[in-house]
Amino acid sequence: MIINIDYTKRCPIYEQIVTEIEREITLGILKPNAQIPSVRTLACDLGINPNTVKKAYDILEEKGLIISKSTKGTFISDDISKIKDIKITELMTNLNDIINELLNYGLTKEEIIKKIK
Amino acid sequence: MIINIDYTKRCPIYEQIVTEIEREITLGILKPNAQIPSVRTLACDLGINPNTVKKAYDILEEKGLIISKSTKGTFISDDISKIKDIKITELMTNLNDIINELLNYGLTKEEIIKKIK
DNA sequence: ATAATTGTATTATATGTACTAATACAATTA
């Protein structure tokens, strides 16, 4: 698993890890029950501290997206059905906000749609 | 000038002030050469420290959007022509990113446009 | 003339978040 950490972002590393793994799950890159790198391995690959990876994994487990098994490893949950809808809803909300702001600036719906194409 | 500070946001207070004043300028609410509240007044109104307002004003002055005159007050710049285009370009970039992500999730261009309407 | 207001500036302090460092333990696997 290769995650590009962007140190210039305000977004903390552990959150970038969460977002990327969520993304790979929803896009089907990471499949249910698949094993993901151990805390130490990923930390080493990314050149960061294991605690930082552990924090990301804790959040993902809290969300029900991964399951950590002692001495076994960490795995994608077997039920990831909800996450995709949640993600799309999030994106649609952001889309809405931006479009409303563009409308405030005087652009018309047609102009926006034209630029999307 | 009423600015709603959202303390739950990751975005710092001074940046929320910058964003809101930029917004009011581009939307024509704050007009060129208009006087805006003093550092102390705004700080008092918002219930925050004057230094925080000062920081926001410094950034806005650095951007050329406001001008601070010693012992006189702080005023909107007389030339604010560029800022609107900059803001719209920013929004269009964000719009693009979100749409690309939605396309990744399997939505079609037509579905997205339909939801916009 | 006096008091209040303006922008400006400085120093010190507090706080929260992020991240790292250095370990340690128990259980499983090679």
Added chain:
DNA sequence: TAATTGTATTAGTACATATAATACAATTAT
């Protein structure tokens, strides 16, 4: 037996943010 796993703890560092408490000079209002 050695290596790997998740888990956990404690301590420390670094940074950004925000506040507190002042101070100064110039202008404005009373």
